[in-house]
Amino acid sequence: MxxxxxxxxxxxxxxxxxxxxxxxxxxxxxxxxxxxxxxxxxxxxxxxxxxxxxxxxxxxxxxxxxxxxxxxxxxxxxxxxxxxxxxxxxxxxxxxxxxxxxxxxxxxxxxxxxxxxxxxxLIPRAPWLADPAYTTVRGREPLAARYELLVDNLMDLSHETYLHGGYIGTPEVADTPITTEVDEERRVIYVSRHMADAACPPFYAKSTGIEGRITRWQDIEYHPPCLYLLHSRIAPAGVLPGADGTDPHGFHVEVVYAITPETEHSTHDFWAVARDFALGDQEVSDFLAENNRTVVLQDVEALDVLERVIQHEPDGYRELSVNIDTGGLAARRILEKMAEPDRAAAR
Amino acid sequence: MxxxxxxxxxxxxxxxxxxxxxxxxxxxxxxxxxxxxxxxxxxxxxxxxxxxxxxxxxxxxxxxxxxxxxxxxxxxxxxxxxxxxxxxxxxxxxxxxxxxxxxxxxxxxxxxxxxxxxxxxLIPRAPWLADPAYTTVRGREPLAARYELLVDNLMDLSHETYLHGGYIGTPEVADTPITTEVDEERRVIYVSRHMADAACPPFYAKSTGIEGRITRWQDIEYHPPCLYLLHSRIAPAGVLPGADGTDPHGFHVEVVYAITPETEHSTHDFWAVARDFALGDQEVSDFLAENNRTVVLQDVEALDVLERVIQHEPDGYRELSVNIDTGGLAARRILEKMAEPDRAAAR
Amino acid sequence: MxxxxxxxxxxxxxxxxxxxxxxxxxxxxxxxxxxxxxxxxxxxxxxxxxxxxxxxxxxxxxxxxxxxxxxxxxxxxxxxxxxxxxxxxxxxxxxxxxxxxxxxxxxxxxxxxxxxxxxxxLIPRAPWLADPAYTTVRGREPLAARYELLVDNLMDLSHETYLHGGYIGTPEVADTPITTEVDEERRVIYVSRHMADAACPPFYAKSTGIEGRITRWQDIEYHPPCLYLLHSRIAPAGVLPGADGTDPHGFHVEVVYAITPETEHSTHDFWAVARDFALGDQEVSDFLAENNRTVVLQDVEALDVLERVIQHEPDGYRELSVNIDTGGLAARRILEKMAEPDRAAAR
The missing domain is CATH 2.102.10.10 (Rieske [2Fe-2S] iron-sulphur domain)
Structure with missing residues (x-):
């Protein structure tokens, strides 16, 4: 790593x-x-x-x-x-x-x-968090794992199906292929998963009021090393944004992670979730705060386990990567490149 | 080690x-x-x-x-x-x-x-544990010590007098010399201590009903690295098995330890005690389960201490071995030999 | 160090x-x-x-x-x-x-x-602790820090103003310059701070009964590596010992620290406080015992923090020494010299 x-x-x-x-x-x-x-x-x-x-x-x-x-x-x-x-x-x-x-x-x-x-x-932006057109819930969790494990985790959301089942995961997340794009010059990685017809996780059913199946878009935008954005769009199945770009029937959630290494083996995991619906509705805020925190803590628990595992693996242990890892591998490559000057200096 | x-x-x-x-x-x-x-x-x-x-x-x-x-x-x-x-x-x-x-x-x-x-x-046998002619109590204790310390401990039972006084130890155990035999080909070590006239530890007095002094035999059979058997015979003092090998007045206890290294510094300590008397008597089983577990935990506590001590000793620290260590030293020698091919491979 | x-x-x-x-x-x-x-x-x-x-x-x-x-x-x-x-x-x-x-x-x-x-x-003396003309309170605290940090701490009492404010620290301690003397032959370090007109810390006000400002002398005598003495004299402001050396209006407190390294990163911190007033007064003893222990624990807490900090510092980390460190630096120099023969032996 x-x-x-x-x-x-x-x-x-x-x-x-x-x-x-x-x-x-x-x-x-x-x-x-x-x-x-x-x-x-x-x-x-x-x-x-x-x-x-x-x-x-x-x-x-x-x-x-x-x-x-x-x-x-x-x-x-x-x-x-x-x-x-x-x-x-x-x-x-x-x-x-x-x-x-x-x-x-x-x-x-x-x-x-x-x-x-x-x-x-040079500071990357997450404007929704300070925008009155959005209502935000947020937190910070101590993660006893190297930051790269959190990047890996967030770059592929198919784990939602397994680690966050019953919360934000449904079978369609793992089943739907992703598209990955890397802007080498601006150093941004984009990973998208558009589910046209998916089950609505309880998490969103309760907060949006949508009944039945949904169209669900997850558009990731990672600015290595420090800022991760997930543009999430939920709408009743088949409802798309208008040709003019307006999207009055869509629900938009901007998920922001600030990933700050604390030590080589621990990380500050800042998470914030901004929504453009149910603005100022405290009940929805409380529900989303509690549920998002639960999801974050499921990741924290899994990554803490993984960190302990990796620390006991011999050097050069093997992994097996598949399609879902395309974004994560691109992130590793760019982080490696960004770290190089410092490594050279350390020699 | x-x-x-x-x-x-x-x-x-x-x-x-x-x-x-x-x-x-x-x-x-x-x-x-x-x-x-x-x-x-x-x-x-x-x-x-x-x-x-x-x-x-x-x-x-x-x-x-x-x-x-x-x-x-x-x-x-x-x-x-x-x-x-x-x-x-x-x-x-x-x-x-x-x-x-x-x-x-x-x-x-x-x-x-x-x-x-x-x-x-190649699996060594402990048939009593699944034999309806015996009643067994058993357990598994986590030991925060290298498995060699448990082997050392079990190969010489004179420690019963000091570490398990009031349970299974009496002065005769430490005082009675042992005989040791090593079957190099089959890789089995035998250590025997036959006490012709010994105090009966409360442990056995209560479960067998014998009053007064006893003849007490301890016949160890260690199959390195994994299985340790202690054939224990208790009878009223002077009562021996018949010439035909039958032993109607003896009480037989088969103590089985499975010694499984977990890590370099911890061990799974499986212990089982099978008896051919008071079969199915729950009160006796409860008494023996509790007392044997106490004895096992006395060993665990002492070996955990010893592991911490040894980890702080410099390399090549000295020990002083005496007669009672004959079985344990034989075990170390055979274990060393059995580990050799793997050490060679690791080089 | x-x-x-x-x-x-x-x-x-x-x-x-x-x-x-x-x-x-x-x-x-x-x-x-x-x-x-x-x-x-x-x-x-x-x-x-x-x-x-x-x-x-x-x-x-x-x-x-x-x-x-x-x-x-x-x-x-x-x-x-x-x-x-x-x-x-x-x-x-x-x-x-x-x-x-x-x-x-x-x-x-x-x-x-x-x-x-x-x-x-060769054993250095602290006779007050066994002298019926003094009443002593004392204790022993485990310190999770190398002994050199305790020596540093005790050789400069200007920290009383900041770490022990409200107990034994007043602004005058940090403000008053010290004099330092090193007896190279006998290997004793003397550090003195004489405050002619100082606030009386509650600690002494209560135990001596003095009202108003005081003359306060602190005369340190460190016998490396193991014994630290602080001769403390308190009197109403302006009251000095007589020309004949008698001092009937002064209150004398002999503070003794025995500094015994336990491991490279922990220390036995023995502290004793002997006074020549309120002899045998249990109320004063209880008050001084509790307050002195509080002060010792303030040091322990700070030094435990500092030990953790230093263990993470790279080799050759920098410090910046000023006048108040003269005694501590002399102590380091002498300890270094006294440790040399053992270091040579270890090579």
Whole structure:
């Protein structure tokens, strides 16, 4: 499997998770502390005091500054140390690295890599999550598995039939062939499965009110390494969008996964589900939140098992890939390529 | 200590443990899934789907077939994949290894090694366990220690005096010398301790009804690596079998241990105790089941401690062997020899 | 960081911890069993039976002898094996190492290294702990961190302001410069901080009855590797000892830490606090015992965190030292030097 891909934006948190406390989160193996200044800006600093490596996240804020909880070394939002105990002079080299951050589409994004290369325009979009025309439910689950297993999992939804039967899986998912397309230049992978006449999983029957069979489209759009989008369209069987692109009788669900490696063997699994129907209906929201979380946890449980299995496999263990794996294999290839410069640097 | 001995039969389970569910068990480091077909035959397959290594034991049966719980790859009892999702063609190479199995003497035996060399006639016998002339109590305890420590433990019963005092140990066990015999050709080790006049441990006093001192014989017969038999004879002191071999006043207990390595540092400890007296007496069975389990758990606790100790010892740590270790040292020597071909192959 | 320093006395236990049971304790990675003979002498033996490495501490005493709980090998207080099961002859080489021990100042000291070099006159003193002119509270906390982190912690008390605020820390501790002196020949490090006019921490206000500001002296005396003394003097602000050295209006607290490495990554943290006021006052003792334990546990919690951090740092990670670290750096340098002969031996 591939290594970490650096010099990328990753989702570190939901914006609502970061406030006037100190939030410790490890991203690509780097321990980072997040907080907001009194002005509301997000700060991300390396979570280790320069003095004796004590985690700043075990400390406290004094205004916009972090005061180390061990000996009181104090840092401003740029990471510069502005006070040390027992003396007035602060050593010139006393500073902790700060990380470029950006808030977009309800997420706090952090740049992992060379700060000089951070460019906000490179952040991939998930606009539905902050769009009043959609209602969103969401969560974050700790996954004790390498991020590549989550990518594998999401790139092929035929597993819905087996792992998520009774929730979002029906026999048609596994039975319907997929089409896969790779935009090498923009580095986006598209996997589509259009079921013209499928059973409606209870999950959607209850939330949309559709009775009987459905037309169900699943259009995946993966922006490696960090953002996965699933454009999902549900409609009564045979009902298609109009020739003008409007789709008044379709129900649209935008499923967003932010896939953020925590360590080599664990991952932050951010999931959000935005819908354009039953807007603001709390009962539907509660139902979808609970059911989506259950589905995510079914994946988490399976991938945690798989991670433990793989860690005990000998190097070069074999897999057998079939048609459904086309998207996942394309993802692995691109991730491998994106990781290469960092691997070269590590040699 | 020696390594795993492959190309051998091992006890994988009691026959009653294997049914229409999926039983995961690791034997000599190999993850295996066991189940019964609708016809009642035991099937043993490698517990890893060929596709992405998901454990088949986390899946479900569909008739006699196992359906992988992740993506639905389906296997027949021979391990051949008969169905994959999203396509009709099944790749020719899609199969998981199947293991030779046999049911004998109440156990499910599995052959670990080259399947072509599996020969049911090589399975060592413990006929009492399935003989209506005996009543058996039994159990299986997980042991967090290498199997060699259990072999060591069982080959010298003088530890009964110290570790199992108040149960099966009395001073005479440690005080009485042993005789040891090794049948190099058949690879069987015999260790005998005949106490002509010994205290009767409460354990036997209660179950046999003997009052006063006893003649107590312990005849060990170890078939490396997997089967250990202790032929135990109890009688009122001075009462011997007749010249014709009949023994109407003796009480006979056949203690059987199946010693199955799970990993390099853990073992399946199957124990069974068959008696030819108080047949079918549930009160005696309950008493013996509870007491034998207590004794087994005393060993397990001590060996778990010893395993942790040994893992922290430097290589080549020293032991000091005395007379009581003759049987155990013979066992180590034979196990070492039996493991050799596999070690050579591993180089 | 430095390695273990051998050929030294270490505190193994409080004298009251060692009695007629078997006490297992690992010192500098060596498993040792402690007990008292019927005459009251402390015995320290290697905690591994020569036979099969079973821990003697899992055994029992028979008079002054230890009987191994597995096979009954029996040792006298010198470590000589005097009985083995199943035979009358005891192998000549059957003995476990015994450790030189001494009782002094309420502690049981054990010599780790070459027994021939053990010299009781080398044991550093903490006489207050066994002096009727003082009342002592004390404890022992398991620390999941290398001992060097505890040395670092204790050599600079400016952390009291941040880690122990509300207990023994006030702003003056961190603000007041220290003086450091190193006696290279006797290998003692002195660090002093004299605060002429400081807030009185609740901790001392309550136990001394002083109202208002105080003069507070902290005089550290570290005898590497094993004993740390903090001579603490509290008095109403401006009250100094008399010219003749008497100090009737001062309150004296002798804080003693015995720092005993357990393994490379864990430490026995013995702490004792002796006072020359409120002698025998149980209420004051209870208050000081609870508060001192809280302070010790604040350190333990922080150092446990730091140990986990450091274990994940790459080799040669950077620290930034300032004035307050002068004592700690001197301690590291001396420990490094004291560990050298053992390192050379290990090569």
């Amino acid at each position: 591939s290594a970490f891909v650096r010099n990328q934006w990753y989702v570190a948190a939901y914006g609502t998770e970061v406030g006037r406390g100190l939030l410790a989160r490890t991203i690509l193996g780097e321990p980072i502390v997040f907080y907001r200044t009194t002005a509301g800006d997000v700060v991300a600093l390396a979570d280790r005091c320069v003095h004796r490596r004590f985690p700043l996240s075990e400390s406290r804020l004094d205004g916009d500054r972090v005061v180390c909880g061990y000996h009181g070394f104090t840092y401003d939002p740029s990471g510069t140390c502005v006070s040390v105990p027992g003396q007035t002079r602060v050593p010139r080299t006393a500073r902790v690295p700060s990380y470029p951050v950006a808030e977009q589409d309800s997420f706090v994004w952090v740049w992992i890599g060379d700060p000089a290369r951070a460019d906000n325009s | 020696s390594a795993f001995v492959r190309n051998q039969w091992y006890v994988a389970a009691y026959g009653t443990e294997v049914g229409r569910g999926l039983l995961a068990r690791t034997i000599l480091g190999e993850p295996i899934v066991f189940y019964r077909t609708t016809a009642g035959d035991v099937v043993a397959l490698a517990d890893r789907c060929v596709h992405r290594r998901f454990p088949l034991s986390e899946s479900r049966l569909d008739g006699d077939r196992v359906v992988c719980g992740y993506h639905g790859f389906t296997y027949d009892p021979s391990g051949t994949c008969v169905s994959v999702p999203g396509q009709t063609r099944v790749p020719r190479t899609a199969r998981v290894p199947s293991y030779p199995v046999a049911e004998q003497d109440s156990f499910v035996w599995v052959w670990i090694g080259d399947p072509a060399r599996a020969d049911n006639s | 430095s390695a273990f320093v051998r050929n030294q006395w270490y505190v193994a236990a409080y004298g009251t911890e060692v009695g007629r049971g078997l006490l297992a304790r690992t010192i500098l990675g060596e498993p040792i069993v402690f007990y008292r003979t019927t005459a009251g002498d402390v015995v320290a033996l290697a905690d591994r039976c020569v036979h099969r490495r079973f821990p003697l501490s899992e055994s029992r005493l028979d008079g002054d002898r230890v009987v191994c709980g597995y096979h009954g090998f029996t040792y006298d207080p010198s470590g000589t094996c005097v009985s083995v099961p199943g035979q009358t002859r005891v192998p000549r080489t059957a003995r476990v190492p015994s450790y030189p021990v001494a009782e002094q100042d309420s502690f049981v000291w054990v010599w780790i290294g070459d027994p021939a070099r053990a010299d009781n006159s």
